[in-house]
Amino acid sequence: MAGLSFEKKRAPRTVGYPAAVPVRVYGPESASVDGVPVVAAPGEEIQQAVLNRLQSLAISVGAPIHATVHDDLAGCVVPLEVSADGSSRVTGEPVRLTAPRTPGTAAPAHTTPNPPQAPADRFGPPPVMDARPVTAGPRDAGAGPGTGPGTGPGTASGAGAGTALGLGLPFDEPAPAQTPARGFDAVAEEVLGDGPLTETAEGAELLAEPLGRINEAVRAGRVDAAAELAERTLAEASAVFGPHHAEVLHVRELSAYIAYLGDDPVRACRLSLELAGLRRQARDGEAAYGNLQSAATAWRAVRDPEEGLRLGRELIGLWTELAAEPGPAADDPRPLEAARARMIRLTDRAAKAAQA
Numbered sequence: 616m617a618g619l620s621f622e623k624k625r626a627p628r629t630v631g632y633p634a635a636v637p638v639r640v641y642g643p644e645s646a647s648v649d650g651v652p653v654v655a656a657p658g659e660e661i662q663q664a665v666l667n668r669l670q671s672l673a674i675s676v677g678a679p680i681h682a683t684v685h686d687d688l689a690g691c692v693v694p695l696e697v698s699a700d701g702s703s704r705v706t707g708e709p710v711r712l713t714a715p716r717t718p719g720t721a722a723p724a725h726t727t728p729n730p731p732q733a734p735a736d737r738f739g740p741p742p743v744m745d746a747r748p749v750t751a752g753p754r755d756a757g758a759g760p761g762t763g764p765g766t767g768p769g770t771a772s773g774a775g776a777g778t779a780l781g782l783g784l785p786f787d788e789p790a791p792a793q794t795p796a797r798g799f800d801a802v803a804e805e806v807l808g809d810g811p812l813t814e815t816a817e818g819a820e821l822l823a824e825p826l827g828r829i830n831e832a833v834r835a836g837r838v839d840a841a842a843e844l845a846e847r848t849l850a851e852a853s854a855v856f857g858p859h860h861a862e863v864l865h866v867r868e869l870s871a872y873i874a875y876l877g878d879d880p881v882r883a884c885r886l887s888l889e890l891a892g893l894r895r896q897a898r899d900g901e902a903a904y905g906n907l908q909s910a911a912t913a914w915r916a917v918r919d920p921e922e923g924l925r926l927g928r929e930l931i932g933l934w935t936e937l938a939a940e941p942g943p944a945a946d947d948p949r950p951l952e953a954a955r956a957r958m959i960r961l962t963d964r965a966a967k968a969a970q971a
Contacts, residue, residue, distance in 0.1 A: 635694065636672065636682040638665060648672075648682075658968065659918040667878070667916070669697040674836050674876070681706065700803035701875065701912065797901075797943075798887075798908030802872040806830045818862035822852060829869065838877045845870040859897075864890060868906070875913050883913035884926050891933055900942030907934055907944065911954060920965040927958045 640646045646653045646661055648668045655661045665684075673680040677699065684693045694707040796804050805812070812826040813819040825848040832841035849866045856863055871886035887910035894903035910930050917923040934951050937944040944951075 636669065636680055638669070638682045638684045638695075640665065640684065640686045642687070656918055658920055658964070663916055663918075666697060666701065666703060669695075669703075670699065670701045673697055673699040677834075677836075698803070699876075700799055700872070701916075702800055702803070797905035799872050799875060799912055801905060802868055802909075806833050806869075806872070814861045814865050818852075818856075818865075821855060822848065822862060822866070825851075826866075826869070829873075833873065833876065838873060842870070842873045842877055845873050859893065864893065868909070871909055871913070875909075875916070880913040880916035881922060881926070884910045884917065884930070887913060888926070888929055888933060891937070895933070895937055900937065900940060900944065903937055904943045907937065908950070911950065914954075915957070920961045920968060923961045924958065924965060927954065927961060931955060931958065 636649045638646065638648050640661065643661055644655045646665050648665060649672075651668075653661070653664050653668050655664045669680050669682055679696045679698045682695045682697065684695050686693070691709050691711050693705060693709045695703060696706050697703045807830075811819075812830070813822050825844060829841050829844045829848065832838075832844060845866065849863065849870055852860070852863045852866050867886055867890055871883045871890070874880075874886065875883035887906045891903045891906035891910060894900075894906055907930070910926075914923065914926050914930055917926060931951065931954055934944065934954065938948060938951055939945070
């Protein structure tokens with residue numbers, strides 16, 4: 616989908632925030648963002664609750680939020696940027712505290728600029744610690760699920776840069792500068808940009824005006840209104856063009872993104888999985904991979920472990936099939952490996968919930 620740089624087209628801030636919002640993670644179930652307590656909901660991981668709060672701040676100001684994440688348990692401090700679409704990236708080197716804290720101990724007096732040690736806590740498996748610093752150049756294209764476009768240094772590892780934080784936030788390794796925007800990043804670029812809104816000439820005649828109103832509602836933070844407009848537009852486009860037309864698939868992508876912004880990750884994941892299946896049947900591996908990345912982004916926000924397992928099985932099954940064929944899914948197996956690792960954690964959580 617066409618669109619200008621996500622980073623360049625963001626609206627100016629309308630609400631003042633400090634240069635870096637302070638985030639403190641106290642344990643597996645509690646944290647604070649800008650001094651406001653954040654508690655994980657039943658079945659929700661604390662890292663997702665933190666990301667949701669930071670995303671809400673980004674939506675409210677119309678610009679990325681910069682945060683300094685201080686993880687007491689893992690003993691490290693990480694600079695982070697979270698965008699309005701929920702994507703996030705590490706913006707500098709993690710800094711290890713002199714000693715990781717355990718609940719009830721005093722905070723360390725100073726920090727040392729050394730890479731953090733691999734944590735062994737409830738936030739996921741230890742990361743691969745042979746990471747090397749990566750300096751990213753200007754990036755007009757987004758990366759995979761859980762990443763946002765922009766510039767600045769990042770941290771690379773086989774499991775994704777975010778797992779090196781101990782917090783286990785779902786950040787992925789910054790992509791090379793030439794990697795095209797995919798998934799929700801591509802949709803966000805289109806919504807926030809000023810490029811073409813439709814895929815075809817016949818679509819422009821019918822859909823340019825309603826798509827413009829949908830994008831305007833999203834930019835204004837009126838997510839519910841945008842969702843209603845998207846549903847009506849999807850029904851009209853399907854009736855005119857048929858369910859498999861490029862314009863209909865395009866509107867479905869937009870609907871999935873809006874569902875994700877509206878805190879309905881289950882619907883966002885299901886829509887994205889359906890799109891990925893249709894694109895694979897049409898032998899469009901690039902588009903199918905983008906939809907899989909959107910599905911993975913939404914899947915990570917699903918709070919119910921049983922629902923997460925159901926969606927995860929479908930996601931991994933389709934991803935495995937796509938990775939067996941030539942294309943971008945086969946070129947990088949790490950996101951699929953990360954999804955399989957999350958399934959193990961979801962299985963453990965579901966088992967604990969059943970015993971409670």
